[in-house]
Amino acid sequence: xxxxxxxxxxxxxxxxxxxxxxxxxxxxxxxxxxxxxxxxxxxxxxxxxxxxxxxxxxxxxxxxxxxxxxxxxxxxxxxxxxxxxxxxxxxxxxxxxxxxxxxxxxxxxxxxxxxxxxxxxxxxxxxxxxxxxxxxxxxxxxxxxxxxxxxxxxxxxxxxxxxxxxxxxxxxxxxxxxxxxxxxxxxxxxxxxxxxxxxxxxxxxxxxxxxxxxxxxxxxxxxxxxxxxxxxxxxxxxxxxxxxxxxxxxxxxxxxxxxxxxxxxxxxxxxxxxxxxxxxxxxxxxxxxxxxxxxxxxxxxxxxxxxxxxxxxxxxxxxxxxxxxxxxxxxxxxxxxxxxxxxxxxxxxxxxxxxxxxxxxxxxxxxxxxxxxxxxxxxxxxxxxxxxxxxxxxxxxxxxxxxxxxxxxxxxxxxxxxxxxxxxxxxxxxxxxxxxxxxxxxxxxxxxxxxxxxxxxxxxxxxxxxxxxxxxxxxxxx
Amino acid sequence: xxxxxxxxxxxxxxxxxxxxxxxxxxxxxxxxxxxxxxxxxxxxxxxxxxxxxxxxxxxxxxxxxxxxxxxxxxxxxxxxxxxxxxxxxxxxxxxxxxxxxxxxxxxxxxxxxxxxxxxxxxxxxxxxxxxxxxxxxxxxxxxxxxxxxxxxxxxxxxxxxxxxxxxxxxxxxxxxxxxxxxxxxxxxxxxxxxxxxxxxxxxxxxxxxxxxxxxxxxxxxxxxxxxxxxxxxxxxxxxxxxxxxxxxxxxxxxxxxxxxxxxxxxxxxxxxxxxxxxxxxxxxxxxxxxxxxxxxxxxxxxxxxxxxxxxxxxxxxxxxxxxxxxxxxxxxxxxxxxxxxxxxxxxxxxxxxxxxxxxxxxxxxxxxxxxxxxxxxxxxxxxxxxxxxxxxxxxxxxxxxxxxxxxxxxxxxxxxxxxxxxxxxxxxxxxxxxxxxxx
Ligand SMILES: Cc1ncc(COP(=O)(O)O)c(C=O)c1O
Ligand SMILES: Cc1ncc(COP(=O)(O)O)c(C=O)c1O
Numbered sequence: 022x023x024x025x026x027x028x029x030x031x032x033x034x035x036x037x038x039x040x041x042x043x044x045x046x047x048x049x050x051x052x053x054x055x056x057x058x059x060x061x062x063x064x065x066x067x068x069x070x071x072x073x074x075x076x077x078x079x080x081x082x083x084x085x086x087x088x089x090x091x092x093x094x095x096x097x098x099x100x101x102x103x104x105x106x107x108x109x110x111x112x113x114x115x116x117x118x119x120x121x122x123x124x125x126x127x128x129x130x131x132x133x134x135x136x137x138x139x140x141x142x143x144x145x146x147x148x149x150x151x152x153x154x155x156x157x158x159x160x161x162x163x164x165x166x167x168x169x170x171x172x173x174x175x176x177x178x179x180x181x182x183x184x185x186x187x188x189x190x191x192x193x194x195x196x197x198x199x200x201x202x203x204x205x206x207x208x209x210x211x212x213x214x215x216x217x218x219x220x221x222x223x224x225x226x227x228x229x230x231x232x233x234x235x236x237x238x239x240x241x242x243x244x245x246x247x248x249x250x251x252x253x254x255x256x257x258x259x260x261x262x263x264x265x266x267x268x269x270x271x272x273x274x275x276x277x278x279x280x281x282x283x284x285x286x287x288x289x290x291x292x293x294x295x296x297x298x299x300x301x302x303x304x305x306x307x308x309x310x311x312x313x314x315x316x317x318x319x320x321x322x323x324x325x326x327x328x329x330x331x332x333x334x335x336x337x338x339x340x341x342x343x344x345x346x347x348x349x350x351x352x353x354x355x356x357x358x359x360x361x362x363x364x365x366x367x368x369x370x371x372x373x374x375x376x377x378x379x380x381x382x383x384x385x386x387x388x389x390x391x392x393x394x395x396x397x398x399x400x401x402x403x404x405x406x407x408x409x410x411x412x413x414x415x416x417x418x419x420x421x422x423x424x425x426x427x428x429x430x431x432x433x434x435x436x437x438x439x440x441x442x443x444x445x446x447x448x449x450x451x452x453x454x455x456x457x458x459x460x461x462x463x464x465x466x467x468x469x470x471x472x473x474x475x476x477x478x479x480x481x482x483x484x485x486x487x488x489x490x491x492x493x494x495x496x497x498x499x
Numbered sequence: 500x501x502x503x504x505x506x507x508x509x510x511x512x513x514x515x516x517x518x519x520x521x522x523x524x525x526x527x528x529x530x531x532x533x534x535x536x537x538x539x540x541x542x543x544x545x546x547x548x549x550x551x552x553x554x555x556x557x558x559x560x561x562x563x564x565x566x567x568x569x570x571x572x573x574x575x576x577x578x579x580x581x582x583x584x585x586x587x588x589x590x591x592x593x594x595x596x597x598x599x600x601x602x603x604x605x606x607x608x609x610x611x612x613x614x615x616x617x618x619x620x621x622x623x624x625x626x627x628x629x630x631x632x633x634x635x636x637x638x639x640x641x642x643x644x645x646x647x648x649x650x651x652x653x654x655x656x657x658x659x660x661x662x663x664x665x666x667x668x669x670x671x672x673x674x675x676x677x678x679x680x681x682x683x684x685x686x687x688x689x690x691x692x693x694x695x696x697x698x699x700x701x702x703x704x705x706x707x708x709x710x711x712x713x714x715x716x717x718x719x720x721x722x723x724x725x726x727x728x729x730x731x732x733x734x735x736x737x738x739x740x741x742x743x744x745x746x747x748x749x750x751x752x753x754x755x756x757x758x759x760x761x762x763x764x765x766x767x768x769x770x771x772x773x774x775x776x777x778x779x780x781x782x783x784x785x786x787x788x789x790x791x792x793x794x795x796x797x798x799x800x801x802x803x804x805x806x807x808x809x810x811x812x813x814x815x816x817x818x819x820x821x822x823x824x825x826x827x828x829x830x831x832x833x834x835x836x837x838x839x840x841x842x843x844x845x846x847x848x849x850x851x852x853x854x855x856x857x858x859x860x861x862x863x864x865x866x867x868x869x870x871x872x873x874x875x876x877x878x879x880x881x882x883x884x885x886x887x888x889x890x891x892x893x894x895x896x897x898x899x900x901x902x903x904x905x906x907x908x909x910x911x912x913x914x915x916x917x918x919x920x921x922x923x924x925x926x927x928x929x930x931x932x933x934x935x936x937x938x
Binding site: 228 | 613614615619630859862929937
């Protein structure tokens with residue numbers, strides 16, 4: 022048998038995934054693969070982050086990092102909450118504006134085209150700038166077009182730590198804190214165009230000490246800004262709060278141990294072709310590093326934010342959350358993955374079952390488990406009744422492309438019984454990055470449609486993503 | 500006893516019997532090998548010294564930096580030895596998880612580099628693992644480093660094959676023990692001792708102890724991690740068992756409270772793992788047997804580790820005058836004053852304004868004329884009684900008026916007649932457009 026990694030599924034997602042008829046009807050109507058999103062859950066996740074902020078008496082806005090999912094329903098549902106949105110392209114900005122988020126609730130981040138920058142400035146959203154030249158370009162545009170002063174945040178990078186040296190991956194983004202003079206100069210020169218709102222960081226890491234060092238670095242930069250006569254109001258701590266994907270830590274521990282054993286040749290492989298996910302056997306020793314997302318995480322999402330805010334500043338010996346508050350700053354965040362926890366699933370139809378290989382009508386771009394290194398089992402949603410002799414099996418999952426590499430996951434996954442053509446395999450909790458982040462239309466295979474579903478009394482209602490508005494189908498509630 | 504150098508004290512540690520009344524084994528004499536007696540405090544002094552002693556002169560000539568992947572005792576020993584020989588020491592680690600050890604290393608003059616965490620947006624094609632890269636840098640010949648490489652260096656094993664193991668045999672009157680139990684970190688001590696004992700008597704049973712996954716016992720590895728260790732050879736151990744941090748702390752408490760042995764967590768883990776294993780054996784025995792476990796280091800460095808896991812061990816006496824003891828009624832009765840009222844009051848009566856925020860924030864902006872006493876410190880001061888006259892009114896301020904209300908209630912309880920809290924705090928003050936200054 023293949024060791025299992027059961028996904029953590031709860032609340033509404035659990036309930037709709039248990040509604041087998043609904044799921045089959047959706048796929049029968051709209052084909053496989055099919056993305057399912059639950060907009061109401063996003064609102065709940067926003068509240069959880071806000072609750073953590075409030076526990077520290079902190080003001081600030083939760084900006085949903087749009088890049089994690091393209092769904093319109095999710096963004097339109099977001100508009101009904103107190104949250105904002107972090108947009109990283111011209112398309113995302115237009116999408117957010119069209120979904121009903123006003124400019125005051127939009128933060129434009131990432132590398133920016135001229136057009137993106139212009140629309141951001143024209144509509145008056147906050148610009149999270151990556152560099153000094155970007156600020157200069159923005160200021161020039163504001164002056165040339167007679168636009169109103171733009172609220173800007175400056176992304177910083179290269180934070181130093183005190184005591185120990187906390188090493189961090191080099192980042193292509195942000196103004197290095199070792200030399201902020203050019204930043205102060207551009208803000209000073211363009212006072213009439215740029216309204217400095219505060220310092221920001223986003224670190225691509227799950228390492229808490231790195232983030233603590235970054236937050237502390239932002240506090241220092243803000244103090245410097247005040248000394249220079251600016252009045253910054255907020256620090257933006259970016260995203261990267263993480264998701265716990267698995268129901269049971271013991272399964273994760275057991276699986277990684279089994280993988281170690283398999284790589285060392287002590288047990289039969291548990292992956293396609295003995296793939297080691299970064300681990301190698303060199304003369305009986307284990308080498309390399311396990312290059313996968315830590316699928317089980319005891320501390321993720323709002324709890325991770327809580328840990329960060331509770332971490333004591335090494336310089337001031339006081340929790341970072343208290344320091345931010347003491348300085349009267351707001352704390353903004355840009356969670357993507359963590360806000361989409363339990364917000365969706367990808368449904369795929371089984372096409373063929375042959376020699377322990379299950380082929381589904383989807384490919385590894387539609388369900389991007391491998392590309393993001395997230396390891397978890399699919400859920401089998403059978404069409405017919407089980408046969409009496411059906412028992413658990415371990416299978417490999419192949420996609421619908423004619424590429425040897427097109428495996429939905431390289432793990433061998435356990436299923437409670439052998440799947441048959443027409444059954445569904447459901448990849449739960451995939452709304453953040455694993456759903457449509459990289460989906461294309463290779464081989465002219467169909468790209469997934471997306472449906473949004475919501476509770477209606479004891480039932481589920483659903484519609485195409487682009488048809489979803491927070492009021493549609495809920496006329497009775499006014 | 501006179502020595503020419505402190506490094507001459509390394510090794511020759513005592514072997515001490517554990518009282519049967521404590522361990523309860525009826526047929527087994529259980530001994531602790533007291534590695535905590537080494538001069539820098541642990542079993543790793545032997546390995547550290549053995550890995551560098553013959554290379555120090557050359558390294559000093561070249562001005563090399565001693566470097567090791569260690570977050571604990573090896574780093575401590577190497578930092579001391581490097582310092583004695585005028586060399587710099589650099590410790591590379593995933594995480595310094597024990598604050599006392601970190602501070603001690605900084606005190607010893609070590610540079611500590613902590614490796615970055617995992618990427619949140621993982622790119623599985625990225626093979627640029629920071630640890631591997633670091634390893635290549637410090638291992639390159641002529642790169643300016645003396646890399647001791649404890650996980651792969653056979654001199655680590657040799658230190659125990661030549662020292663620790665033969666010492667045990669000598670102290671047992673020329674006999675090897677029947678059982679040897681040790682925690683596995685680099686596997687150096689357990690491998691070296693096991694080889695020495697088996698040379699003497701091939702029938703010795705060797706038990707290796709590792710941590711459970713997702714558990715943490717500073718100094719040792721978990722069952723998967725041991726496979727990354729170059730020195731680890733599964734053949735050395737008759738059995739490998741997991742020991743939990745809970746058991747390690749139980750064992751530590753037994754050694755510390757009942758055996759006069761101030762052992763750290765791995766000493767406690769080795770004791771507890773030994774007794775757990777031997778209890779099964781003991782039941783079947785009719786003749787006497789001997790067992791030895793290693794006490795690797797001392798307890799003092801792990802107080803915060805213990806406090807985190809067993810706060811009840813550090814019972815503190817109830818504090819007088821603490822905001823934590825305020826009742827709901829006392830809180831509700833706290834006097835508050837809004838921004839407009841406060842401005843008037845300040846104008847008329849010049850209350851003492853106490854700003855409870857951090858000095859860092861106070862320095863940036865504050866109410867004119869206020870004094871800054873950060874809340875932690877204020878709480879300390881109040882323990883001794885009121886730090887100012889009852890005749891002087893007091894205005895307490897904090898960011899949102901929440902903490903200040905509690906301290907106003909506390910001052911009232913302590914008999915101050917006019918302590919008020921600025922409602923809405925400095926944020927409300929700022930938002931009302933009232934003046935804030937920096938000096
Ligand atoms: C600037 C910025 N903010 C926020 C995020 C969202 O990160 P996550 O989804 O890990 O929370 C990203 C992700 O790449 C980012 O680049
Ligand atoms: C406290 C402590 N106990 C036990 C050990 C394990 O010793 P060895 O590395 O020889 O296996 C170490 C080693 O780092 C240690 O620091």
